Amino acid sequence: MEKLRFERPIIKRIETGMPNKFGTKTEYDPISHIDGVAVADLIKKYGSPLFVVSEKTIRKTFNDAKRSFYTRYPRVQFAWSYKTNYLDAVCRVFHDEGSWAEVVSGFEYDKAIRNGVKGDKIIFNGPDKSEADLEKAAKNGSMIHLDHFDELYTLIELAEKKNLKPKVAVRVNMDTGIYPSWDRFGFNYENGEAWDAINRIMLNKKLELVGLHTHIGTYILSVKSYGIAASKLSYLASEIEKKYGHAIKYIDMGGGFASKNTLKGAYLPGTDTCPSFDEYAESITSGIINSEIKPENLPFLILESGRALIDDAGYIIGTTLANKRLPDGRRSMIIDVGVNLLFTSFWYEHKITPAHAFTQHTEDTTIFGPLCMNIDVIRQNISFPVLKKGDQFVISKVGAYNMTQWLQFITLRPKIVLIDLKKGVHIIRESETAENFIRMEKTPEHLTSRQE
Amino acid sequence: MKIKKNIAVSENGFVFDPTTGDSYSLNEIGTEFLNLMKAGKSKEKIQKEIMNKYDVDEITFEKSFHDFIKMLATYQLIEDHEEK
Numbered sequence: 001m002e003k004l005r006f007e008r009p010i011i012k013r014i015e016t017g018m019p020n021k022f023g024t025k026t027e028y029d030p031i032s033h034i035d036g037v038a039v040a041d042l043i044k045k046y047g048s049p050l051f052v053v054s055e056k057t058i059r060k061t062f063n064d065a066k067r068s069f070y071t072r073y074p075r076v077q078f079a080w081s082y083k084t085n086y087l088d089a090v091c092r093v094f095h096d097e098g099s100w101a102e103v104v105s106g107f108e109y110d111k112a113i114r115n116g117v118k119g120d121k122i123i124f125n126g127p128d129k130s131e132a133d134l135e136k137a138a139k140n141g142s143m144i145h146l147d148h149f150d151e152l153y154t155l156i157e158l159a160e161k162k163n164l165k166p167k168v169a170v171r172v173n174m175d176t177g178i179y180p181s182w183d184r185f186g187f188n189y190e191n192g193e194a195w196d197a198i199n200r201i202m203l204n205k206k207l208e209l210v211g212l213h214t215h216i217g218t219y220i221l222s223v224k225s226y227g228i229a230a231s232k233l234s235y236l237a238s239e240i241e242k243k244y245g246h247a248i249k250y251i252d253m254g255g256g257f258a259s260k261n262t263l264k265g266a267y268l269p270g271t272d273t274c275p276s277f278d279e280y281a282e283s284i285t286s287g288i289i290n291s292e293i294k295p296e297n298l299p300f301l302i303l304e305s306g307r308a309l310i311d312d313a314g315y316i317i318g319t320t321l322a323n324k325r326l327p328d329g330r331r332s333m334i335i336d337v338g339v340n341l342l343f344t345s346f347w348y349e350h351k352i353t354p355a356h357a358f359t360q361h362t363e364d365t366t367i368f369g370p371l372c373m374n375i376d377v378i379r380q381n382i383s384f385p386v387l388k389k390g391d392q393f394v395i396s397k398v399g400a401y402n403m404t405q406w407l408q409f410i411t412l413r414p415k416i417v418l419i420d421l422k423k424g425v426h427i428i429r430e431s432e433t434a435e436n437f438i439r440m441e442k443t444p445e446h447l448t449s450r451q452e
Numbered sequence: 453m454k455i456k457k458n459i460a461v462s463e464n465g466f467v468f469d470p471t472t473g474d475s476y477s478l479n480e481i482g483t484e485f486l487n488l489m490k491a492g493k494s495k496e497k498i499q500k501e502i503m504n505k506y507d508v509d510e511i512t513f514e515k516s517f518h519d520f521i522k523m524l525a526t527y528q529l530i531e532d533h534e535e536k
């Protein structure tokens with residue numbers, strides 16, 4: 001007779017009526033496969049933990065977003081926000097779908113060039129562009145988004161010295177009714193600084209003003225704020241039209257659309273609270289269409305959406321290391337994925353799902369990562385099925401920021417694989433080895449020659 | 453260790469403790485464990501029965517058993533605490 005599957009025995013007090021801090025009951029199915037590939041096979045072949053990226057989901061999400069905007073506005077262009085996930089393979093999927101590149105450092109700029117993006121399809125944002133970066137970008141015809149007056153004058157000087165005519169846009173920060181207001185990047189709208197920067201560029205004539213840009217923040221749930229921001233940029237565009245007879249080529253609304261993750265402390269899950277691409281698109285395109293901009297000058301609408309386009313496509317899969325009873329009887333579970341890999345667990349209550357069948361029985365659980373550090377908590381309070389040592393799990397919606405902001409801390413970083421449209425699995429980043437790090441370190445001689 | 457005599461265990465995994473008025477839910481294995489313990493079986497007997505029926509090794513059984521007893525003690529469902 002075949003023996004039954006063993007689950008750890010649990011007993012749990014029934015608390016009537018009151019939802020507790022561990023949330024409501026978990027009723028969902030295991031995730032045994034990602035895009036048709038078994039989680040157990042992935043771990044067996046590539047190790048645990050492992051980041052998994054779904055090419056299918058990237059393309060699908062991108063096309064959903066694109067459709068929402070194209071159906072409302074005739075001229076739309078996406079630019080992939082490199083910092084969100086700059087793995088070459090991921091960037092190339094976005095470029096293949098028609099995305100330009102949006103970069104914020106020389107390192108990212110060179111990455112975009114290596115990924116085959118033409119210079120005139122690269123948007124260069126950020127407060128830190130070296131003179132060498134600026135010169136390269138100007139020569140390549142990239143769109144340089146100005147962050148401050150020092151940069152504006154550096155670029156004017158450079159244009160004179162090297163006889164270049166750099167293409168620029170003014171990054172504008174503004175009050176859109178949300179808190180916090182991102183007012184440290186670019187030039188302020190309300191106090192007239194942005195209009196001042198525009199006038200200096202237009203009168204100086206060394207630079208070509210091609211666009212206006214804003215990025216109002218990240219994980220913005222307020223759709224209305226986008227409408228306000230679009231109206232304000234459109235107003236500036238129409239004033240430029242009026243005063244100089246100059247039509248800017250594009251309005252760049254930045255990123256910031258929320259992904260469907262649940263923010264820490266949020267009452268409802270992100271899947272319920274997150275606006276759709278349609279809602280964002282409606283608000284933004286209305287702001288532009290209903291402005292004073294002349295119809296024949298309707299600018300391109302550029303979007304630099306990051307997390308909303310990639311979060312869903314990323315998973316990290318891993319293994320349970322241990323279960324442990326805390327002194328107060330609470331269960332804790334230690335897994336091989338820590339905050340070193342899952343930086344976003346500082347903001348999100350990540351969805352974690354067993355990779356195999358489980359019963360509806362759950363225990364109030366704290367999930368810890370493997371680091372010997374008190375801060376290494378993946379979920380503080382979760383009502384979670386009973387997993388035992390060696391059981392595998394899947395953490396979903398981790399495609400944004402983790403694969404760029406992860407830390408080499410205490411241990412080495414694992415492989416990343418991409419599952420293609422035909423269930424083919426490709427390593428797109430190798431796991432780190434001790435060698436990688438030994439190579440970068442140097443020990444002064446007086447410390448190497450020490451005798452025992 | 454002995455399970456409190458007056459507690460009621462239902463077939464589908466609910467426990468009621470009349471002295472405190474508290475109810476508890478158990479998973480399938482928890483129910484089996486509790487019923488075997490209530491029947492006064494020794495740990496060795498319980499282990500044998502469980503290992504015959506379920507796909508579980510000795511170490512996993514041992515860990516699970518002790519964790520379960522700790523939880524019973526936390527909820528004060530055990531009569532005398534001189535366990536083991």
Ligand SMILES: Cc1ncc(COP(=O)(O)O)c(C=O)c1O
Pocket residue numbers: 081084102125215217218219254255256257304305306307308400
């Ligand atoms: C200028 C700019 N564009 C786009 C993004 C992408 O933002 P998100 O991932 O919130 O869409 C960022 C992120 O901070 C940014 O600074």
